[in-house]
Amino acid sequence: MSAWIWGVGTSNFGRQTDKLPAELAWEALQEALADADVAHVDAAFVGTVFGSLGVAQRALLGVGLAGIPIVTVENACASGSTALHEAHQAILSGRYERVIALGVEHLTSLFAGPIASDPTDREQATGLLFPGIYAMSASRYMYEHDATAEDLAAVAVKNSRHGALNPRAQRRRALSVEEVLGSRMIAEPLTLFQCAGLSDAAAAAVLGPTRRGSRDVALRASALRSGTSWDHTSRHVWGYDVVRDTARDAYDAAGIEPSDADVLEVHDAFTIGELVTVEALGVDAEGAAPAAVAAGEHSLGGKTPVNPSGGLLSRGHPLGATGVAQLAELVWQLRGEADQRQVADARIGLLETMGGGTAGLDGNACVVAVLQAG
């Protein structure tokens, strides 16, 4: 048994106060169902972090998908990709044949500033908001690898150039290093343009078995882990080990190595996140990501393009929708439908999402998936 992505769809990304969460989901679902050329599925897995009670049911009812099993999952920033992973596993196990993975989030109606974890978390309660969590990683990374503020900013510059080519992105303007470093300081060394913006959006995908004569994309493997204890014995910054271990699970299941990936969509909620992630994925050696970014290796046209969509930094980071939005970008890339953002001859795509917010844990969840052109 193998699983394929039959169709994908997304809403626009950004501040959309004129739309309800369900309305954003309807846009994504309608596009995904039309793209897959189906009207019905057997089940739905839905990722959302702060989504209100029944957001999944409200969304699915609006496109005529009532009466099926619906499972809503919360796995922090990896909620959408966890929905994808569970949909995938449900097909592989024979539990369902056709499944929808949906992610939806409406953040601008809930937050006016940086997103915080739960108030019962001991570090959130001490004043560590999400930008602070990643700023801590930046602090340590810069100490260990002599990285500079410019090295971090270069990630935002690269992804802003990609985002400028994405008509659905939240930030569609190419930024200079000076603009990134000159934007408002949020959590040293991270400035505003090094933080993904608050975003409202939805993304959906239809998964199913092999179809003849289709432009479906193969989901070769997906893996899900949550982190182990992150404490004074941890050698790496928060999240590194869980990404490395989850990636190894996915590579082994797909029979690939990181060097086989032609295009990647990874978790760059903050600039430091992309640097740490591409190293943890084994795409770059430890401490080598800044040089790879500077050499253009991760830019469109480079050796291994990372986040051609603009990433979370430019496309936007509607938490629960992000993993499925990453999937949509990779499907478009592997079908050759990514227009100006197209990575030439892309055959293997790699998706990675990692979410946190639990003190003392090396990540609440990480999902890595391997996709292959049909």
Add this chain to the structure above:
Amino acid sequence: MPGSALRVASRPHKLDRADAAPLSFPDPRPSVVSGPYGYAIAGARCTACGHPNATTAPRCPRCGGEAAAALFGPAGTIWATTTIHVASGNRAAPYTLAYVDLDEGPRVLAHVLDGPRLAPRVAQRVRLIARTDNGDPQVEVAR
């Protein structure tokens, strides 16, 4: 009061739940106590593997062994640090946070006294002092 600071922290649906009861739960932050050698974090140490933990959870996060109450501190080393420029709860910006590895103890998150002015660095030595006015664990850079 720690409770009031916590209630102000970002919380979904605050706009349309103005009539809801205020959040009420115990303070989740590590307890700072006055010990024989100065201030200390009241945590626990695993009776099986010796792993120290800043929380009072019943089992060791590493091996699942039984945890027994223990005090850690006051001396430690900064593992990572950042100065936050966004107000949070009752905390005015800027304020400085650090992950501090307490000597023979756990990694704890603490505020750094006068941090925005001192700009503490990774690997600097610090000492636990009394909690901040907001009730947050706090360290000062060792002189």
